[in-house]
Amino acid sequence: MLIDTHAHLEMLEGVLDVIQRARDSGVERILAVSSDLPSSKRSVEISKNFPDVFAAVGIHPHEASSLNDELFSEIESLAGEQKVLAIGETGLDYHYMHSPREVQIYSFRRHIELAKRVRLPLVIHVRDAHEDVLEVLREENTRDMGAVIHCFTGDYPTAKQYIDEGFYISFSGVLTFKNAEDIREAARKIPFKRILVETDSPYLAPIPFRGKRNEPAYVKYVAQKIAELRGVSLEEIEEQTTTNAKNLFSFDVQ
Numbered sequence: 001m002l003i004d005t006h007a008h009l010e011m012l013e014g015v016l017d018v019i020q021r022a023r024d025s026g027v028e029r030i031l032a033v034s035s036d037l038p039s040s041k042r043s044v045e046i047s048k049n050f051p052d053v054f055a056a057v058g059i060h061p062h063e064a065s066s067l068n069d070e071l072f073s074e075i076e077s078l079a080g081e082q083k084v085l086a087i088g089e090t091g092l093d094y095h096y097m098h099s100p101r102e103v104q105i106y107s108f109r110r111h112i113e114l115a116k117r118v119r120l121p122l123v124i125h126v127r128d129a130h131e132d133v134l135e136v137l138r139e140e141n142t143r144d145m146g147a148v149i150h151c152f153t154g155d156y157p158t159a160k161q162y163i164d165e166g167f168y169i170s171f172s173g174v175l176t177f178k179n180a181e182d183i184r185e186a187a188r189k190i191p192f193k194r195i196l197v198e199t200d201s202p203y204l205a206p207i208p209f210r211g212k213r214n215e216p217a218y219v220k221y222v223a224q225k226i227a228e229l230r231g232v233s234l235e236e237i238e239e240q241t242t243t244n245a246k247n248l249f250s251f252d253v254q
């Protein structure tokens with residue numbers, strides 16, 4: 001059994017079938033991650049309709065410019081919902097720069113502060129911004145709060161820095177792409193206890209589905225790749241990553 005720790009379920013059409021296919025492929029839990037207020041509301045809604053779906057609420061760094069007190073207080077009240085297990089996704093994305101750097105950092109800090117206050121872990125998105133993310137995390141004293149760097153796309157030394165801060169590293173279908181040798185090296189070397197798997201559906205479908213719509217059922221291709229890289233069985237990867245996900249997120253709520 002596997003846990004897809006990052007899927008934008010609300011962006012997928014035919015969610016009932018999507019979830020059923022995930023179950024049929026051995027996915028026991030899905031964390032429905034959000035990128036703005038409407039998607040946060042929809043993720044919570046979906047989590048209420050399916051026993052194996054849980055939600056994370058927050059504002060994606062792309063949308064950081066939309067953040068204001070009123071909107072954030074709505075995110076905060078959603079964070080109090082029973083099946084909300086995390087805050088996110090938040091973080092910094094300097095690749096697309098859809099929101100200015102300072103605005104992204106401000107939003108990231110507010111999410112960290114909220115996560116601490118409501119005692120939930122953070123789902124962090126990083127693209128071309130590892131240095132600033134690490135700096136903010138250290139300044140905000142996040143060591144014991146629990147966090148995952150989702151869809152990790154750095155190299156091993158970068159992963160190691162997050163691990164040293166006490167974080168988890170989540171791998172997506174990118175791991176299966178041709179030019180991802182750095183990421184594969186990280187997946188080979190980091191401690192087993194720190195690895196999570198995700199799809200980031202509907203984006204980043206793993207090979208052999210690259211370019212198509214991704215969905216949680218495909219998380220097994222990510223797990224398979226890690227098994228191959230580490231020279232262990234798929235079952236071992238399933239067991240360890242599921243244990244890790246359960247250590248980070250409190251999936252026992254109903």
Ligand SMILES: [Zn+2]
Binds near residue numbers: 089150151
């Ligand atoms: Zn992301």
Ligand SMILES: [Zn+2]
Binds near residue numbers: 008033200
């Ligand atoms: Zn995402």
